[in-house]
Structures are given as C-alpha cells and as structure tokens.
Amino acid sequence: MRSIRQSLTYALIPIAASLGCATASSKQTGNSPKDSQPTSSPNIHHFVTSKTVIPVDKAPMKKIAWSPDGKYFAVNSGLQVTLYDVGSHQVVRRLQYKHSGSSGGDISFSPDGKYLAAGNGIITLWDTTTWRFVRDIDGPYARGKFISEGAETFSFSPDSKAIAVHYESVLIPENLRADTAEQQEALSKLSGVSFSGFINAYDINTATQIFSVKIESTYESASIFTANLIYTPDGKYLVSARKDFATSPRRKLTGEPFRYLTYMDFRDARTGKIMRSIGPVHVMGITAMAVSPDGRFILTGTKTLSSENHRNEQTGKWDPIIDNRDPIRLWDVASGQLVKEFGPLRGAVVALSFSPGGQYFASCQTDIENRETLWFWDVKNGQLIERVKTPNSPSEFFGCAVSPDGRFAAMPVTDRIYLIGIQP
DSSP states (O other): OOOTTTTOOSOOOOOOGGGOSOOOOSOSSOOOTTTOOOOBOTTOOSOEEEEEEEEOOSSOOOEEEEOTTSSEEEEEOSSEEEEEETTTOOEEEEEEOSSOOOSOOEEEEOTTSSEEEEEESEEEEEETTTOOEEEEEEOTTTTTTOOBOSOOEEEEOTTSSEEEEEEOOBOOOTTOOTTSHHHHHHHHHHHTOSEEEEEEEEETTTOOEEEEEEEEOOSSEEEEEEEEEEEOTTSSEEEEEEEEEEOHHHHHHHOOOOOOEEEEEEEETTTOOEEEEEOOOOSSOEEEEEEOTTSSEEEEEEOTTOEEEEEOTTTOOEEEEEEOOOOEEEEETTTOOEEEEEOOOSSOEEEEEEOTTSSEEEEEEOOTTTOEEEEEEETTTOOEEEEEEOSSOGGGOOOOEEOTTSSEEEEEOSSEEEEEEEOO
8 A cells, every 4th residue: 555655755753642643544545434433522521502593695605714803704605795793693794796706715814804805716805894895816717717617715824914826727718619710729729728727825915926836737647736725824834735647548558547646735835836745645635624723733534435437448448446435634744644534424524624722623524314514523532522413405515614712613504504602
C-alpha cells in the first residue's frame, strides 16, 4: 500500500501526545458501516441542549457564516444574503447583490469583523458597521465573460488583509454557437483548455490580485481542485485540495486501472506556490477540510459511501473500480501523518467545523437512511458524541458551522435553518 507520506518534502516530528496514539494506519479505506455502527462517547452527556427551526421566507439558504463575536450568523442563497440575530432568531438585515445573483457561492466574515463577503463568480464586500456595499471583486469568469461550472469557495487570511478564491472550470463563452466553421473552430479550441480552475488571492482594500495559480491538465493526466480553501492560523499557508487521475488515452496505452490520487497542498500565502503536500488522503476527492484553532491539525472528509465505475480500456467493459468507505481523517500539519479516523459514516461529508477550543468538531453529512445529518465528534478519543436528526432531505444541506463561542451549531437548508444549542 502506498504510504500516506509519499509526497512529503519535509521532516517528520512526533505527534502531540494530547491526542493520544494514532488510531489509524495509512490504509485507503475506512470501516464499512455495515460492519459496525458509530459509538457515542461515554464522557460527554446532554451535549445537544436544543434544536430551533428558523423558517426561511425568501430565497433558499445554502451557505452559512458566523460573525466573529457570535451575535449574528449570515446565510447566502446566491441571490441575497440574510443576517440573523442569534438571540431573537429574527432577520436583522437583507443584503442585495449589485450584480445578478446565481445559485451557490460562499459566504464569510473577515476575522477582524469589518467585512462580510459573499458571492459566486463576483465576490461582494459589505461594511459590517454600516452594512453598505464596499466593492466587488471580479474573478476570471465574472460578468458574462465565461460560464463557470459549480460554485467557488473562498477564505479570508487571518489578518483580514487578503481573500483567496477558488474558481471552477471554464465551459464556453456566452452566445458561442457551433453554427459556422469559425465558431466550430473556436469551440474546439476552448474544449482543449489545459486547466480546470484557478485559485486567486486578492487584496481586500484595493481588490488587486496578489497571485493567481491554475491547475494543469494534459492529454495524459488530469488535475482538479476540490473542497474548500483554508488558511493556517499563522497566515503562512493557504491549503487547497486536488485530485489527480490518468486520462482515458493514457490508460488505454498503459493498461493501468483508474484511481484518484488526492492531496492537500500547502501553498505560500504570498505567492500561491506549493511548498509541501500531504497525500494520498482519500480514495476519492476531498469534499471538506477544517483546520484546528491552534493550526496543528486538519480534518478531511470525502464522498463516503459513493462508488464509481470506470471503463477498462483493455477489455472495453465497465468495472467497479472505487468503493469509497473512507472515514473522516485527522492529519498532523507538521509531520503529514494520519493521526486519527472518525467513523464509520453513513454518507458523504459536506462540511466540517471545529469548536473554538478544538475539543470537538461538527460534520454535516448526507445520512439518507436515518436523516441524522449533523454529527458531533470528540477529537481526543475519536468517538461520536451525538447525532442530530433532521426531517429534510440530506441532499438539501450545503454546510454547517460551529459558533465562535462554541454554544451553537447552525445548518441552513432549502426552506429553513437549524440552530442547535450545545453544552460541551
């Protein structure tokens, strides 16, 4: 089995004793939920104290962010941003985009609390004192230049001076039609673009670009950005996720089986250059990441319980190649070692969020059978603390986040918001 440290370029150091011994090896798959069920921690009782359902009377809500002081949370529908008071559960303010909205997108408060950012393709900044529009930050696919696939994610630097944004792959320019020979040639050239996305960083005060990196794909191998972006708390690194795989022409030539190689890349926060990597991390692409408040550990999740069939280029048949039963994994940032696994799971991991002290974390998952979509985990002993049942379809959940004071976890749904009271 390939070592999880195969791509590291830096020295290993001992793992923190406070987390105990590593409970997981470098294996690529986790336990099957058919074999066992998650066990609850005997050390924490009455963890979830309340569950409040907040109706949504406007556009469907998708992504959520807490204000640094924990008094408000903001939810982005892609069409507007709605700000809620935690104490009264009432809408405080609705913010409209100056540009035409689109589904998806991300939302975040700057760590210093001065700005609220939200958007998809174009990132809009509002001043949190006056709630007035400050500026738009245009990405490479903004304002009709291109159509982007999916929704990007972004992250503020710890000093609130920069914002890093992941933009998805280019499809086709607006109004391009293959009706003429000239248009067919243009479309043919576009389909051969050798990258599938950008990571750009911008100065918050001026909206000027600090750096831009593109992910490379070739005729033989493909590389795709996945998951959310995170800065390490010291501001030294911007962590991104990617998956690499051999293309059909290469597999046809070599006969190698299909597989993903998944990595966390630690990029210089000033230049975007990859300084080191941890991988392979999961058998499929990373879907969610979270860094511990002290910056020593990173959680990763994937599309657990998903499977893929791929064409065998030698036989022409479709073979079941990937059966993803990976758990959530905790990685030591300095050494790149796998510290602990959390599972088994009942579905794909959509989002991960540490508590402010790092003692526990929340995972938002597509638990289709039981609809226990929000799970809480004890970081030290690796055990499940509690599962929260929600009546909505698991496919409607797009994220979850623990409040800065650790007293709540919030999860937006298409037509409501769940506010979960916590007593650690």
